[in-house]
Amino acid sequence: MIRINIEKKLKAYNGQQVLKIDRTFPRGGITKIYGPSGSGKTTLLKLIAGLANPDKGEIMVNGLPWYDSSRKIDLSPQRRNTGFVFQNYALFPNMTVVEHLQYATKEAEWIKRLLYLGKLDTLSTHKPDHLSGGQQQRLAILRALAIKPKVLLMDEPFSALDSKMKMELIGELKSVLVELGVTTLIVSHNQQELEMFEGEVMDFEAI
């Protein structure tokens, strides 16, 4: 379970806005996050991953404090074990597909399974600039899963996939998420895209 009660000032086109979030995300569940651009969806994921800090508040994950401004607790991103799928994929140009996964985990069997899951097993020696947009996006998802995260944060993770690939990947992904018992937050601007996932909805327009 993720318990968040934070405040953070955000820069907006008309000055500053304050992002206030007071919410609980169920353990092992999926939360679909929607909202307009600039509303703070990506910031929320970065706050949970420890890649940005709130101005005040606390983030508790499975009973452990990851961030608490009053107690000066701030767990580093390295110790949070969060899988993060970046909107721009953030793939490493110097590494091949399999090297991305080997950088994240040493479990050969798990790597093999991930490659199969993402249908990248025949492209394992390719570097990102020799992959299509959809293949790059799948690799970004596999890399995030490679560490067997307790929390999976995905920022527009299916935007570059065609509908057939999206259906297949989401089907496989759902069973892996259940198997890992991972708490998942998925940001998307497209509500239809996440219809295959059952879970709670968080709408930033309502915040």
Next chain:
Amino acid sequence: MDLSPIWLTLKLAGITTVLLLLIGLPFAWWLSRGRAFIKIIIEAIITMPLVLPPSVLGFYLLLAFSPQHAFGKWLHDTFDVQLVFSFPGLILASVIYSMPFMIGPVKSALQQLPSSLAEASYTLGKSRWQTFWYVLLPNIKPSLFTAAVLTFAHTLGEFGVVLMIGGNIPGVTRVASIAVYDSVEKMDYASANNYSLILFAITFVLVIGVFVFNRYQAKSPLA
């Protein structure tokens, strides 16, 4: 023809480049992160050799290293080290003089990498050092190569600083650029021409090498 000034120059340039790779890379990384005011001051100090006349820099280094002054005296009394008119002194002066050529390109290249690359590495549990070594450095290879070659070539061409610090001691501090000057002073234009041609050829090949390498390697990290 006495080739010792050429070998001495190559040795000086090689050692300076290796030292600056060791010192400059972590330093460039530190400078590339954040915008603290102290970093601006330090970067300005590092950049000074680019704009100062080399003789000015050489003069102040001469004062600093001289055993007649506090720092040089302390070095001499404590470690029995004399930097003025010695090869180690030339190395130290060259490191200071060529520092902007190493740090500038590396820092710019690191700043141009998307911050999400390092962030992705951190979320995989990798330390800052692992991220620097396995993710950031391999993705700035062209800039790294350019910086190393420019540092080497710039050290080859040093004159004012090495003359002030090292003087003209054959086999110890008499590098090629000083040998050229010395030959001209003695009206020995043939030797001056030989040294100059060798320096010109080495530098030209190095610069061509940078252009060729970057032509094939330079790509956007997200391309």
